[in-house]
Amino acid sequence: MTSVSRVIVLAGLTGAGKTALAVELAKRYPCTVINADSRQVYADFPIITAQPSLEERAVCPHELYGFLACREKITAGVFMRLCQERVDNALEQGRLPLIVGGTGLYLRSLLEGLAPIPDIPEQVRNDLREKLKEQGLASLRMVLEKVDPEYAAAIHPNDPQRTLRALEVHTATGKSLTWWHARPVVKPRYTALKLGIRMELAALEPLLARRIDLMLLAGALEEAETAWKSCPDHDAPGWSSIGCVELLGYLRGEYGLERARELWFRNTRAYAKRQLTWFRKDEDMHWIPPGEVEPALSLVRSFWEQGAEG
RNA sequence: GCCGAGGUAGCUCAGUCGGUAGAGCAGGGGACUGAAAAUCCCCGUGUCGGCAGUUCGAUUCUGUCCCUCGGCA
Numbered sequence: 001m002t003s004v005s006r007v008i009v010l011a012g013l014t015g016a017g018k019t020a021l022a023v024e025l026a027k028r029y030p031c032t033v034i035n036a037d038s039r040q041v042y043a044d045f046p047i048i049t050a051q052p053s054l055e056e057r058a059v060c061p062h063e064l065y066g067f068l069a070c071r072e073k074i075t076a077g078v079f080m081r082l083c084q085e086r087v088d089n090a091l092e093q094g095r096l097p098l099i100v101g102g103t104g105l106y107l108r109s110l111l112e113g114l115a116p117i118p119d120i121p122e123q124v125r126n127d128l129r130e131k132l133k134e135q136g137l138a139s140l141r142m143v144l145e146k147v148d149p150e151y152a153a154a155i156h157p158n159d160p161q162r163t164l165r166a167l168e169v170h171t172a173t174g175k176s177l178t179w180w181h182a183r184p185v186v187k188p189r190y191t192a193l194k195l196g197i198r199m200e201l202a203a204l205e206p207l208l209a210r211r212i213d214l215m216l217l218a219g220a221l222e223e224a225e226t227a228w229k230s231c232p233d234h235d236a237p238g239w240s241s242i243g244c245v246e247l248l249g250y251l252r253g254e255y256g257l258e259r260a261r262e263l264w265f266r267n268t269r270a271y272a273k274r275q276l277t278w279f280r281k282d283e284d285m286h287w288i289p290p291g292e293v294e295p296a297l298s299l300v301r302s303f304w305e306q307g308a309e310g
Numbered sequence: 311g312c313c314g315a316g317g318u319a320g321c322u323c324a325g326u327c328g329g330u331a332g333a334g335c336a337g338g339g340g341a342c343u344g345a346a347a348a349u350c351c352c353c354g355u356g357u358c359g360g361c362a363g364u365u366c367g368a369u370u371c372u373g374u375c376c377c378u379c380g381g382c383a
Contacts, residue, residue, distance in 0.1 A: 014347070039347050049347080077344035105346050114343055125345095155342095161349040162342085169344090181343065242347045266336070271347050277340065 006307040007087055007097040007190045008300060009036070009111070011279055012197030013272040014102050015208050017290055019052050021197065022100045024293045025300060026060040032090035034083060035064040036101025036110065039241040041079075044070045044227040047220045048243040050211070061095070070231035070238030077119065080109040087190065096304070097190075104278035111192055113185035120172045128168050132160060140167060148176035193303040195296055196279055198287040201272060208268050212243075212261060221247055221257075242267045 008025070012018050022033050035041065039049040043066045051065050063086040068074060083106070087097040101107065132140055137160050144163055145152045147170050155162040166177040173180070224247040231238065234248060243264050250260035279285060288295040 037347085038345090073345065075344035076346075080344080103346065105342075105344085105348095109343075112343090117344070119344075156350055159350045161345065165344075177343085185343085237345070240345080240348070244347090268347080270336090273338090274342095274347090278342075278346095 005087075005091055005190045006303065007099055007192050008303070009107055009192050009194045010098060010100045010197075011102060011104075011107060011194065011282075011285065013199055013204055013275050013279075014268060015050070015204060015211050015272070016197040016199045018100050018102070018197060019050070019056060021195075021293065021296060022098055023052075023056050023059050025098060025296065028297065029300065029304060030060070030095045031098040032061045032063060032086065032093070032095045034086045034090070034097055034099045035062070036079075036083065036099050036103055036106045038074065038079070038101075038103040038106060040065055040101070041068045041074055042066065042070060042238040042241070043068060044231065044238055045223060045241060045244060047215050047218050047223045048247070049241055050215075061090075063090075068238070070227060071233070071236045073237035075119075076105050076109045077114055077117070079106050080114060083110050084189070102275055104275065111190065115180045115183050115185055117169055117177075117180045118173060120168045124168050124172045125164075128164050128171070132164060137163065140164070143167060148178050150178040151176065151181075191307075192284075193299060194282070194285045195299065196282070196285040196287050197290050199290045201269065201276065203290070204272055205269065208272070209265055212264055212268070215243070216261070221251075224248060225251060242271055 008031075010018050010022055010025075022031075025031060026033060033052070037049070039045070040051045041064060042049060045051075046066055052062055056062075057065075064079075064082060083099070087099070087110075090097040099107070099110065128140070137158070140160075140163050141152070141157050144166055148166055151166050155166075169175070169177045169180060220243065224244060227238070227244075228248065228251060233239070234245075239245065239248065246260045246264040246267065249255055249263070250257050255263075286299055288299070
């Protein structure tokens with residue numbers, strides 16, 4: 001048995017066929033599939049967030065899918081810890097961790113680590129959000145410029161999310177984000193084979209359109225309706241997924257189903273475009289054509305054999 | 311057929327008291343260290359419905375025609 005911690009990462013645009021490829025790999029190697037998608041964690045939305053089906057999950061163990069309630073939120077830091085735990089478990093069992101997902105930040109956090117910033121108390125975050133509402137972004141921005149001028153210069157003045165983040169870290173820890181970012185990160189603990197399904201937007205479009213139709217046929221609307229009954233709060237973290245937002249708009253009578261579908265498609269496409277921007281500059285990625293198993297398989301085979309020797 | 315409201319960027323619309331036009335969304339490119347399916351940045355020439363008239367100059371005023379949407383018939 002080897003002590004090298006080898007993992008496979010399977011990335012790619014939403015709807016490009018990551019899950020299907022993972023299943024094919026899992027049929028040939030003893031894998032544990034581990035989710036690295038920030039939306040597929042929600043228990044209420046298995047259809048809309050395209051979680052693997054029961055049949056697909058039957059092929060091998062699947063981890064970190066559909067375990068969070070709609071009101072609960074997850075962060076890159078928490079996710080990274082959970083993910084590491086599952087990866088280590090799989091390795092102990094002699095299984096190949098197959099990390100599948102499209103959330104670039106989560107994949108990077110897992111492989112390259114994050115600054116060792118403690119979790120920020122809920123109270124601090126809520127207070128700052130309240131301040132943002134009352135005083136506006138410009139006023140928070142002024143505070144940040146005083147407290148962490150370097151980070152303030154690095155982000156755009158119009159970016160509420162990053163301004164808030166920097167302020168909450170400073171408020172809760174007494175140190176600036178810049179200070180934290182200069183701390184050594186936990187070193188990458190894994191040797192990763194990064195596979196990316198290569199696909200252009202034009203080729204993805206028909207697949208996305210079809211996937212939305214299939215989701216509706218599979219009961220996406222009912223899924224949203226049911227979720228709304230148990231969690232009638234559109235600000236809840238679970239409701240922020242693409243598809244959920246648009247179906248909710250329809251359910252609340254803001255527009256018709258046709259319009260919801262159109263918005264759903266456009267927003268999914270826009271998201272895929274952002275993923276493309278993120279992934280295409282990743283130099284470690286081994287790009288493989290969509291719909292094919294063999295290219296991925298041969299990469300995995302040699303990766304696996306190297307591990308067996310090491 | 312009559313009355314009213316309109317026809318401006320792929321879509322929804324703003325505007326020009328006459329000097330050839332912007333916003334949002336869509337689209338393209340990019341960023342990304344704990345909300346990341348998030349958040350944010352950069353990129354806008356289009357017979358301003360057609361034709362004619364007034365004018366140095368019309369998308370803006372006038373006439374006429376076409377089209378759309380309401381109301382009355």
